[in-house]
Structure formats: C-alpha cells, structure tokens
Amino acid sequence: MIEITLKDGSKKEIYESITVLDFAKSISEGLARNATCAEVDGEIVDLRHVIDKNCTVNILTFNDNxxxxxxxxxxxxxxxxxxxxxxxxxxxxxxxxxxxxxxxxxxxxxxxxxxxxxxxxxxxxxxxxxxxxxxxxxxxxxxxxxxxxxxxxxxxxxxxxxxxxxxxxxxxxxxxxxxxxxxxxxxxxxxxxxxxxxxxxxxxxxxxxxxxxxxxxxxxxxxxxxxxxxxxxxxxxxxxxDHNKIGRELEFFTTNEFIGQGLPLLMPKGAKLMQILQRFVEDEEEKRGYVLTRTPTFAKSDLYRISGHWDHYRDGMFILGDEEKDSEVFALRPMTCPFQFMIYKATQKSYRDLPIRYGETAILSRNEASGEMHGLIRVRQFTLSDGHIICTPEQLEDEFKNSLDLVKYIMECIGINEDVTYRFSKWDKNNKEKYIGEEELWEQTQSNMKQILDKLEVNYVEADGEAAFYGPKLDIQFKNVHGKEDTIITIQIDFSLAERFDMVYIDSDGKKKHPMIIHRSSIGCYERTIAMLIEKYTGALPVWLSPVQVRVLPISDKFNNYGEKVTNELKKLGIRAECDYRYEKIGYKIRQGQLEKIPYLLIVGEKEESNLEVSVRDRKDGDKGSMNLDLFISLITEKIQNKK
Known part of the structure; x- marks a missing residue:
C-alpha cells in the first residue's frame, strides 16, 4: 500500500508503483491532459517519474510557474x-x-x-x-x-x-x-x-x-x-x-557608440529629473539623521582586498593597472562601503556616538556583460543613493525598521509602493566559497533578519544564493514592462566587514567592540529608478517630478511680454516653467506640449492679459478654461507640495 498526500491535504491510496502521469489520470483525465510535470516531496519531477513510496504529490500545469x-x-x-x-x-x-x-x-x-x-x-x-x-x-x-x-x-x-x-x-x-x-x-x-x-x-x-x-x-x-x-x-x-523608446523620444537620455555601451548620457530633462530626486532623497535623509560623505570614485586594490571585493567581486570591477607590472593597482569603486568605513575609523567612537548614519549620492562602476545591459536599467556607470548605518547590536532592529520606513515613504511619494515585491536573499550554504564569514554567523544573522521582517509584517519570498557575499539582505523587486525583474533597493545586514576593517567603538563597559552595519539604499540606482518611472507613467510624470511643469503659450508674438511675465512669476515661486515664443500657430504649440507630456499648458492672449488670467490646459483633464493666475498657482503649488 502506497499513501499519497495531495496539495489540499487529502490522501489517496494505491496498491502498486505508478507513474505521475497515470496517477494524474486516476484523479482526472482533464488534469492528466493539462499536466506538464509534478512536485513530489518538494522536488520537481517528470511525468514519467515513478511513485513507489509514501509521498506528497502536486500535479503541475501551465498555470503553475x-x-x-x-x-x-x-x-x-x-x-x-x-x-x-x-x-x-x-x-x-x-x-x-x-x-x-x-x-x-x-x-x-x-x-x-x-x-x-x-x-x-x-x-x-x-x-x-x-x-x-x-x-x-x-x-x-x-x-x-x-x-x-x-x-x-x-x-x-x-x-x-x-x-x-x-x-x-x-x-x-x-x-x-x-x-x-x-x-x-x-x-x-x-x-x-x-x-x-x-x-x-x-x-x-x-x-x-x-x-x-x-x-x-x-x-x-x-x-x-x-x-x-x-x-x-x-x-x-x-x-x-518601454523607457528605451519613450526616454529617447522625450529626450530624457541618449547613448553614443563612441562613448560606449552601458554609459548613457542624461539630457537636460533626465538630468533635471535626477536632480529633483536627489535633492528630495538627500533632504529626507537629513531629516532622519543622516550625515553626508563624499568619497573618491576609485581606490587602490589594497582597500578592496580588506573588504573582500578583490576576491569575491573582482570580475565585476574595472581594474586600472596591471598587477604584474605596476607597483600600485587601482579599481573603480563598485560600492561605497569601504570608503565610508574609513571615515568611521578616522576618529575614535563611543557607544554614545552610535548609531551613525552615513549617506552619499555615489557614482559607481560595475563591469556588466555586454549582453546584460539595457537602457537605463542595467548600465556600467550609475548613481546610487548609498548609505551605511553603524550601530550597536541592540540598535540593529530599530535601525533596520527606520531604513525600511524611509524606503517605503520614498516609494509612496514616487508612486511605486504598490508595484514592488520583497525578497529575503539568503546565502547558499552549499556554495560557501562565494561568501565570507562563518556558517554559524550566517545562520544567526539570517535568523535575526527573518525575525525582524516577520515582526515588521513584510510579505516576502525567500531566495537562497542571492545574498551579498558579506551578509543577507532584503531586496525590493520591480518588473519592467517586459516582465524582467530587477532589484531596485536593498537593505543588508553585515556581520563581518566591521571586523575585517577593525571598526570598533568603546562600549559602556569600557571595552572595544565591533559594531553591526546596515548597508542600505533609499531610492536605489537613480538611473534605474528613472527608467522605472518613465515606464510606469508612460513618460507622463507626476507634476512634482516633471522636469517642465508648466509651459506658457502666447497666442501670437503680441502677447510674448505677458507670457514672459507669467513665466517669471511662476519661476519666482520655484515652479519649473518655460515660455514657447516660437512664431507658430497656437494649435501646433498645444500639440507639441501634449506630445512632450507637460502637465500644464497655459495659453495667453488678449483676454487673459486684460484680466490677469491664464487659459489652462491640463494634461489629464484637457481644457479647464480661464482662471486667475493666483488661483492656478495655488492649485499647482498644492500638488507639488503634497507630491500628488
């Protein structure tokens, strides 16, 4: 007698060995017709697999991954x-x-x-x-x-x-x-x-x-x-x-074969969007206790040997020099952590100084394979909202929670909080050479991180083998329009690099101790975030993020002076406005503004000038008629301030 437990917990008994396909037929001919494989005791097997002992069986169809x-x-x-x-x-x-x-x-x-x-x-x-x-x-x-x-x-x-x-x-x-x-x-x-x-x-x-x-x-x-x-x-x-199409059409970025693959050029609109995001992130981090650092974009190989990057990440780095010929070999940095650790070590720290939260908008370089690069999503040089929190073990949980709170707030403001999934990335204990640190520390840190995630009620999936070489991490995942999933933001717990760098603090008992470290990003790679925003909004960015928020359109050159006056009034209030002075028909100017997905077009002519008004065209709602300029300013200012 062989007892088979099904997915729903029910049990079925058979009297002799049977293939998975024949077992599926015994349940339903329709199930057998649609079956593609099966899961037997947690292992994916062929329909030809023979069931010859007690087990759990789940027949899989095209509807299953x-x-x-x-x-x-x-x-x-x-x-x-x-x-x-x-x-x-x-x-x-x-x-x-x-x-x-x-x-x-x-x-x-x-x-x-x-x-x-x-x-x-x-x-x-x-x-x-x-x-x-x-x-x-x-x-x-x-x-x-x-x-x-x-x-x-x-x-x-x-x-x-x-x-x-x-x-x-x-x-x-x-x-x-x-x-x-x-x-x-x-x-x-x-x-x-x-x-x-x-x-x-x-x-x-x-x-x-x-x-x-x-x-x-x-x-x-x-x-x-x-x-x-x-x-x-x-x-x-x-x-x-696809951001690769829209981003180029709307002139956010371009590429050039003489510069190289994976090295995009941000055009004025793209550069402005990055500046908006960067200022927003840096200001928000400052409110939450982060201090700024500025560190070099490359360093001697000696630094990367201490951190472990030279042994575990070298293939992903751009090396400057030849180890056999040069007395000093440098490499472009793939991340900021070793540099900020050296800032920490520059002065003695007490437990009263912790936590220390370092933040930096860092230009990083990674030697991506040519077949992997795609638009702004995967590039060889990128800008990261990088940061490291150095804290005591007792502070770790609160600092992790605060890091996640910051990430969630930023995602909510840019409108992607409901489009992401969470992945708890763990080490692969069967491939230990990929990592640094002892197995006991890995297991302990992963257990602690799981407890934190569960306490915070994070809905995550677990993924073995996706951890950083120095510790487990929470990856926030986003799918592009083609269904390809990428990591946009990470929060990592590091139990090993403080010891490798001999980072210490004087604890309340007067003894030197190694701190815990959280590697985190608040918005991730800016280039990848821009790509994601272009795809989500099909180029029609929210008002507060739009490189150009308002374009003023004089009906004819007779009203250029009034158009300029309106534009300057908006600029004085920090609204990103420009005026279209071209000698073109107003219908052409409106169509052009719509194609460029500018949130508001303000049409001005004799009536508007006489009444100190503007005729408003909303990107979403169309013609909203004439309104007092001050009323329009109040309307758009509220949207910008509330990040609607």
Whole structure:
C-alpha cells in the first residue's frame, strides 16, 4: 500500500508503483491532459517519474510557474530540433526555460536572419503537428561523451564533463533528435499548440566575453493559440511603454557608440529629473539623521582586498593597472562601503556616538556583460543613493525598521509602493566559497533578519544564493514592462566587514567592540529608478517630478511680454516653467506640449492679459478654461507640495 498526500491535504491510496502521469489520470483525465510535470516531496519531477513510496504529490500545469518551465523547456528542444533539420552543421549549446519563454544558443557561422527565423518557426509547427513521443534515456559518462563527440557537439561534451560524478546523465529523444537534458519535459510535441520566435541576438558561451559569441534565439509558447495572441498584444503594449523608446523620444537620455555601451548620457530633462530626486532623497535623509560623505570614485586594490571585493567581486570591477607590472593597482569603486568605513575609523567612537548614519549620492562602476545591459536599467556607470548605518547590536532592529520606513515613504511619494515585491536573499550554504564569514554567523544573522521582517509584517519570498557575499539582505523587486525583474533597493545586514576593517567603538563597559552595519539604499540606482518611472507613467510624470511643469503659450508674438511675465512669476515661486515664443500657430504649440507630456499648458492672449488670467490646459483633464493666475498657482503649488 502506497499513501499519497495531495496539495489540499487529502490522501489517496494505491496498491502498486505508478507513474505521475497515470496517477494524474486516476484523479482526472482533464488534469492528466493539462499536466506538464509534478512536485513530489518538494522536488520537481517528470511525468514519467515513478511513485513507489509514501509521498506528497502536486500535479503541475501551465498555470503553475514550474509547470510553465517544463512546457517552455520542451519548446526549446523543439526549437533546437527544427534548427538541426534546417541547418545540420549547427552546434548546440544550451536551451533553458526563462521567466518569459525560452531560448536556445547555437554555434553557427552566420547569425540567423529574419527569414531564417520564419523558416525555423514553420519547421517547429511541423514538429508539433507530427506528435512525436518524447522519451527519456540515461547513459554512463563515457557513453554520453562518446555519443556527443560522434555528433560533433563539443559544447555538450563540456557540459557532461561538468556534471559531478555520481549524478545521473540523462537525455531526451523526440523523433530523430536527442539532447542532453535533466528535464522535466512533456510527453509529446503535440502539446505545444502555439509558438512564436521573438528575436535572435548574440550571447557569449556561458556568459563569458572571453568565450565564443553564439546566436541566441528567444521564443514563447502556449497550450492555446488565444494565449499567444494575448501575449503578443501585451508585448506591443510593452513596447509603447518601454523607457528605451519613450526616454529617447522625450529626450530624457541618449547613448553614443563612441562613448560606449552601458554609459548613457542624461539630457537636460533626465538630468533635471535626477536632480529633483536627489535633492528630495538627500533632504529626507537629513531629516532622519543622516550625515553626508563624499568619497573618491576609485581606490587602490589594497582597500578592496580588506573588504573582500578583490576576491569575491573582482570580475565585476574595472581594474586600472596591471598587477604584474605596476607597483600600485587601482579599481573603480563598485560600492561605497569601504570608503565610508574609513571615515568611521578616522576618529575614535563611543557607544554614545552610535548609531551613525552615513549617506552619499555615489557614482559607481560595475563591469556588466555586454549582453546584460539595457537602457537605463542595467548600465556600467550609475548613481546610487548609498548609505551605511553603524550601530550597536541592540540598535540593529530599530535601525533596520527606520531604513525600511524611509524606503517605503520614498516609494509612496514616487508612486511605486504598490508595484514592488520583497525578497529575503539568503546565502547558499552549499556554495560557501562565494561568501565570507562563518556558517554559524550566517545562520544567526539570517535568523535575526527573518525575525525582524516577520515582526515588521513584510510579505516576502525567500531566495537562497542571492545574498551579498558579506551578509543577507532584503531586496525590493520591480518588473519592467517586459516582465524582467530587477532589484531596485536593498537593505543588508553585515556581520563581518566591521571586523575585517577593525571598526570598533568603546562600549559602556569600557571595552572595544565591533559594531553591526546596515548597508542600505533609499531610492536605489537613480538611473534605474528613472527608467522605472518613465515606464510606469508612460513618460507622463507626476507634476512634482516633471522636469517642465508648466509651459506658457502666447497666442501670437503680441502677447510674448505677458507670457514672459507669467513665466517669471511662476519661476519666482520655484515652479519649473518655460515660455514657447516660437512664431507658430497656437494649435501646433498645444500639440507639441501634449506630445512632450507637460502637465500644464497655459495659453495667453488678449483676454487673459486684460484680466490677469491664464487659459489652462491640463494634461489629464484637457481644457479647464480661464482662471486667475493666483488661483492656478495655488492649485499647482498644492500638488507639488503634497507630491500628488
């Protein structure tokens, strides 16, 4: 007798071993038709998996995240099979499922053209219609290597050699196509009802720019054609909101090939928006007890050796100099913490001096891979609202809470507080070489942080392996219009760097002790925040954030003097206003202002000048008619001050 516990807690008994698929059929034929894989005792398994002991089972479909992954992983194999049919000499690399769909990397002499992608897509549809059974088989290490060597699949041989000894080496076969893969996969190619290849781009083998550039083909698939149509419509909408498109059209930023990839140029509007945000953040931090620092943008390697960045983060840094040739080697800073720690160490501290809250608007540099960069979201030089709180262990909880309060207040003001999720990023105890510090300290710090998060009622998910190398962190996540998730703000607890830097304070008992450190950002990377705001508001930023809040439009040049008077009156009150003096028809000026998404257009002519009025055009509500200038000033000032 085998007892199986289902997701809802109910139990089902069977009398002999059974595959997951047959077990799904015993529950419902409909469930079996829609099943893509299963979760057995917490492990994601193939539908071919045999249940032969008491366990918990959750049958997964396309509606489940892991169910989607199995569906899309199968789709990547079908893509590879189609490419092999049309381009037999191509070499296969990897083809995983990703957050939205799948990709496969190919080593081919000439990258695929759009016509090639159309032909590949047609071949994929044929393979799906052929209804090929998908079978799993296992080989020994020597057999697997021999099979791949005979087929010239050098990338697969490399992958096999990387599989730890003792682990199963499995393949999946569909028709004439066989591929190295751990699975899970669907049972038949006919289950893929709708598929679309989205793009082809370059990607280095294993993400290392020292390796060969491969051709990566991205795709998406669904069990229903209607779902694909909905997704493609969503993609079109996403393109309209993409900050890379809107930000350039509205002249927030640009890029230039002579300057380099990942090094955007903020144009006047973008620079003004950053200034607005920076002043807001720095003023708010000052109210909450932060003190400013200004530190160098690069330093000797000696500093990074103390912090651990040289050993754990060097690949992400820009190195200045050659260790073998130069007596001193420098590096552009990837973060501010070691610099602020040296400021702390410059004078002796007592427990009465703590907490100390350092804040800095810091220009940082990170050597991002070329394939990872995107607009303002992922760049090689960026501006961070960086800060470090140095406190006693007893102050840690309150300081963490205060840091989160600040973050939540700023997110509420810029309007993204309901668009984010929280991730508790922990270390990977099976990969300890990535981190510094003892296991006991890691576990203790993570336990303390979990208690703090639970006490603050933070709704978070846990993620192993996402911690910083020196401590766990709370990551605040945001998805761009394409569904890609990025971290925008972090709050980290650091239990190790104070000791490495010999940072101490004199406690009430007269003894020297190492403080605790919170690494935190209040608004994150300004460039990434600007990208996020452009996408959220489709360029129509809230009034208080708009680089230009008001544009005055004289009906003709006869009223330019009155237009100038109105503009100057607004500027004196700190309202960002400008006047359009161009010799153009008023209808053209209005359309231009609307395209630039300026919150308020004030039209002035003879009637307005006579009555000291302005004719107001609201970006959202349209024509609001004439009103006294003082009344308009009162209206817009309230919105700016209340950050509405």
């Amino acid at each position: 892991d169910g989607k992954k199995a569906f899309w992983h199968t789709s990547s194999h079908i893509l590879a099979q189609a490419v092999k049919r049309l381009f037999p000499s191509v070499k296969l690399a990897i083809g995983p499922s990703i957050e939205n769909g799948f990709y496969y990397d190919f080593d081919i002499e000439t990258p695929f053209s759009q016509d090639d992608l159309k032909n590949i897509e047609e071949e994929i549809k044929k393979i799906c219609k052929e209804g090929l059974e998908i079978e799993k088989f296992v080989l020994s290490r020597d057999e697997a290597i021999k099979l791949m060597e005979e087929r010239g699949e050098t990338y697969k041989v490399e992958l096999i050699n990387d599989i730890p000894y003792g682990c199963e080496i499995s393949f999946y076969k569909q028709g004439e196509f066989e591929d190295l893969c751990a699975g899970p996969h669907l049972f038949n190619t006919k289950n893929i009802k709708a598929i679309k290849l989205l793009s082809a781009t370059g990607a280095y083998w294993r993400g290392n720019e020292n390796n060969k550039m491969l051709t990566r083909v991205y795709g998406i698939s669904f069990p229903k054609a209607s779902m694909l149509n909905e997704y493609l419509e969503m993609l079109e909408e996403a393109k309209k909101r």
